[in-house]
Amino acid sequence: MTLHQPNISTPVTFWDASEPLECISVIPEAPNVATFCFQAPSGALFSYVPGQFVTLELPVPGGPLYRTYTISSSPSRPITLTITVKAQDGSMGTRWMLDHLKPGMRITAMGPAGRFSNHFHPSEKYLFISAGSGITPMVSMTTWMFDSGRPADVMFINCARRPSEIIFRQRLEHMASRFPELDLKFVVKETDPFRPWTGYQGRFNQLMLSQITPDYLEREVFCCGPESFMHSVREALVGLGFDMERYHQESFQPAEEDDVAPMEDDVIPDETVSAEVVFAHSDVTQTCTENDTLLTTARAAGLNIPSGCTFGVCGTCKIKKVSGQVHMVHNGGITDEDVEDGYILACCSKPIGRVEVEA
Template sequence: MSSMQELFDPVSDIADRLTSAVTWESGARLWPSNEQQALTCCRVIDETHDVKTFAFCTQDKMPVRFEPGQFMTVSATVAGQSVERCYTISSPPSRPYLVSITVKRVPGGVMSNWLHDNLRPGSHLLAYGPSGTFTSTASTARQSLYLSAGSGVTPLMSMTRASIDLGLDRDIAFVHSARTPADIIFREELKQLARLSPKLKLFFICEGVREHDDWSGATGRLTLQQLSEWLPDFAEREVFTCGPAGYMSAVKALLRDGGHDPAHYHQESFDITADAGPEATMPSSHATSNTFTVKLSRSSKTFTMSASETVLSAAKKAGVAIASSCSQGVCGTCKTKVLEGTVNMKHNGGIREREVQKGFHLLCCSRPTSDLVLEL
């Protein structure tokens, strides 16, 4: 019997599948991150007073494959203007027939307010395929620490749901920060998941408590002392964190002060609360007067551009319509194959090395170092 256990350990086998991208790349079709299709809203769930989950299915009712923690870029026409925003997929890839995003209504936010006010079951929304490298498949660690704040809980919720769906009693410590108890997203579901998986440990901390809140938990902001009391072994865990930019900076400093190895730290590299304005051109590291010619292979259109510009910015100036969203090298929406020429690309995780090896680049963070021919 013991020899058989050495040959096949079902828990270890499940763990290997959970931390392998191959698990989520089988059984469903590939939806490229630069391909747009229409989704149908099937369900709208009120999570908190200002957070809703929107569940979608594809037009042909086929499953969608993605990795837990990835996001997709949605597109809508708001007040006559085309608006695109990135939202993390909160549903797990183990339930591929419905793809959900969980959206906080941001004061003055163009897309978030439009989604809350207009999206209903039966509504249609355009979206680009899943993308991103902030995923639990980035590590094979058996002990994890999930740190989130606000709607940054969504990618970690996808990871947690996937773990439970696969029947793996995985050692996950989930620490979530919220403004008040009423703002804790997925509070009851997380408690239910913890009952299903004894090794899932939950910790909530609220910045403040209102007069009528029934709350006996931790208050204030997460500190090294509090984290150490909850999890004396936090420095030994693989850390995944997502939340507002300020929160992630504070958490990174906290972990560093606590002796956590940065090599085992992963964070979502864009501010998930952002719902703001137009594309901002990334700063150039140096000025130059060099100009290059860019040719589009499919349309035969050409334009010239400065070496200090991003290819995306120059293309838009030339009237070339290219799908894009974050403009920070994160979402992967503007991924395009460079057929001829070279570029200097400084991305933030929106493209994989194997894609770069095949000639693909993110135009929003690529600057030419020669004349170019693009597959557009």
């Protein structure tokens, strides 16, 4: 493994998506879980906000696959960037990474992006609640606070199936031993054979939340994990009278309909009405209905617009709209400034009449 040493006689440069990432190490964390550590081949440093994510272009058989992962490292340690992935049943991209991504390989990445970060919601007290690989943004934010030397009061709750599947346990326990403001609690569903467990056990619920964090009403809450887990956390907080304006979650699964952000919603797509999309750079025009997204229309025309989540979270499919009108309903994957500049997300934008895009 070759580490690129910064040359203090030359200006510091920062990585951007025009340069691939080089994998320099793979660290097993738990069953079907590993941390992949990357560097920029040029030696450029990484700049991002703790809690943000990147989208990787994975060269799986049959064509590239785009997958979005939260950064598990902290920008306070800018020489490397790490992501920690957990393979689920049916995983394609993550399974490929665990089986094939090795040190020395280079892959294309886009980002960083996202607003799931304590930097955007400053507070003296935080409550971080996570399950499974949803722990990654919490670790990034906690490491940033630890490295800053001025940590906030953090109650850190992580839920796992069993103790051996707790990701980053040793790292978190080390930070908690040096960082009195960090109160660390683990909750498991079942114990490991031959190893006693003296912590919380069972399904995380409202009673457990109020016992672990009596002052939850005073805290800014960040939650990440499977959608069913986050739903139960939201219900618990609502039932306890929590101000949900102070609740923030990260998800790469489709949100509830009431949670999405509509754009240009003065029109409603009609599946019986035809539309036309002009892909200017490709010199292709494709007909469709107003209920088809630009992404599916592009694929029907044989074009490949990079995409990750496909429901408006990751922002990978952002393209420039030249003319026309679309109905866009996204989940936070594009900023108001980008929309004002004419950008849209292909995965969740539906054409109204004739639309021309730079693709």
